[in-house]
Amino acid sequence: MNPLEEDEHLSRRLFLAGAAGTAVAAGASASGLAQEDEGDEGDEDDENGDENGNGGGGGTEFVEVGDNYYDPDSLTIEPGTTVVWEWVGEADHNVEPTEQPDDADWEGHTDLKADGDYEHTFDVEGSYDYVCTPHVGVGMVASIEVTEDAGAVADGPADLVPDAAWTLLIATVAGMVSTLSLVYFFMRYGGEPAE
Incomplete structure (x- = not known):
């Protein structure tokens, strides 16, 4: 059929x-x-917020501290965001602040080390610049921009x-x-x- x-x-x-x-x-x-x-x-x-569900900041961002580089070398974050630097290279490096807002209290991690991690929570809006003291001459510099508008910044369409x-x-x-x-x-x- x-x-x-x-x-x-x-x-x-x-x-x-x-x-x-x-x-x-x-x-x-x-x-x-x-x-x-x-x-x-x-x-x-x-x-990511507090116990009442209110926004407690922008969460956590990670920066890799390698041999003569920070990755990423530029961050835009919201106030209340914690940045964690993780050492992955073999040489000794540090995180030395060179510029920050007047009312910020970031001291960085000035001691040289080759492994481990360091973290800081950024609450004050503004621009933060930092370097690795012994390797600033080879371009080991980075910056962090802390702004309420960080969530609106998009990487592309x-x-x-x-x-x-x-x-x-x-x-x-x-x-x-x-x-x-x-x-x-x-x-x-x-x-x-x-x-």
Whole structure:
């Protein structure tokens, strides 16, 4: 028996109802995924805040202290962010502040060492510059900018769009492509219209 010659034919109304249902289901699942992503981000904010869920700063940033370099050598952070310097090289290095805001109390880590770590929480807004004293001549310098607007600084256009929006866009496009594929398949192979 040829499947194209079955007794029951797919009517266009039934097909359009099925296509609309598929589109609605795809949209609903994409919306659910977007809400789930937004909920996850809220949980992270609570973990970084104080016990009342209020923002307690910008979390933690890491700087690698290697042989004659800091990585990254430039940071933009929010007040309340803790910066952790981790020694990974073999030579002795330090973190010597050379410039900071007047009301800041950052003393740095002036003792030379080759391993371990050092951390400081930056609460005062402003520009902080620091160097490795014995290696400043080879360019081992770095800076930190502490500003309330640090969260708004983006690395590129992709960072300006939240992850939930990208998820929603991808799910919508996938739903449209699958719906159009079904439309083509049923129009091409769906049989004769009902008489």
